[in-house]
Amino acid sequence: MKKPVAAKTSSAKEAGNASPSKLIDGRIKELGDWRGAMLARVRGLIREADPDVVEAWKWRGVPVWEHDGIICTGETYKEVVKLTFAKGAALADPAGLFNSSLDGNVRRAIDIREGDKVNEKALQALIRAAVELNASKKKPGKRSA
Template sequence: MKKAVPAKKSSTKDLEGASPAKLIDGRIKELGDWRGEMLGRIRGLIKEADPEVVEEWKWRGVPVWEHDGIICTGETYKEVVKLTFAKGAALDDPAGLFNSSLDGNVRRAIDIREGEKINEKALKALIRAAVELNAVKKVAKKKA
């Protein structure tokens, strides 16, 4: 009698060579819990805030959103989904979304825990501010 073999769970490793969007889709599916749902929700908000955003997959498995440079990354850990803004220290955060990586001179992050709500309006404003900052820095580089 043959032993039943469980179906292989797909993973982002199975998607080698796939587009960044497919890899991010795979990560969301692979997580299969609140973190996947949250990462998917954040991804949607980023695309709403900046329809021209470019998705990338860097550093062996980190979703990255770019527009004239990195806007933010979306990392998942056991207890949090971490949204790290590459130039967060230079952004105004009137809603106080940044709650992690506050000591650095460049980055700022938002740690989102299970059950926490996202201030969608403030997050989209932060995304747009990051895009605008990248555009200003790109123009400044061209002039230099």
Template sequence: MKKAVTVKNSSATKADGASPSRMIDGRIKELGDWRGDMLGRIRGLIKEADPDVVEEWKWRGVPVWEHDGIICTGETYKAVVKMTFAKGAALDDPAGLFNSSLDGNVRRAIDIREGEKINEKALKALIRAAVALNASKKKPAKRSG
């Protein structure tokens, strides 16, 4: 029987010292099907689009990619791998990648089903736009004195 892992904050690690990146590695391996392959592919595209991305593991097992705030999450369900962009409603999506959570005021998501192809160029542009948006909203450092 597997032990449940509770992660309370972004810097938390499992009791065995596993980093968020290792926990994501484990999720990809444990899925062992097209969803794991797709999550791994998405992860690679995120890293290509933003080499400075930080991987986190939040909310009891959700891979999260951050740069000056959350870029997106990578959830896996029975029929879809879902990329939820934290500030997706504020992003231009000229390729029409967003196909889920379209009614919300803040988030937007991309549901990817088995066998679907990813428009890699458009996805990387969306990731870069999310990073740029986060950077533009970053609070300036407090001045001492």
């Protein structure tokens, strides 16, 4: 009987040990449509909002942005680019960006559909708030991600 395989924290081995940033670049290019353009755009906004953000590639192909823990993930589906904030339920969202995963106690998500306008200023405020929340929950002696 085979043992269940634990979820990987990085799929770099599967992609020839490429860095997470290169894997995200590849995903953007591979999509080649509005989803790739949107993923690139939100990635740029995340990097702008937090110049110290760390990019990761988890769960066999999900772009993740971290700073003292996960800020958000950037999944792409047929109809949406989904930004899931790991601790979104604890974040103030005065602009009402969260429009998905609203019933949970922890996460919140933003589903972006083709043609949607992104409130860049509000998204960057959410990113900064997530970083601040992660920093406030950081355990003493734990290294920053």
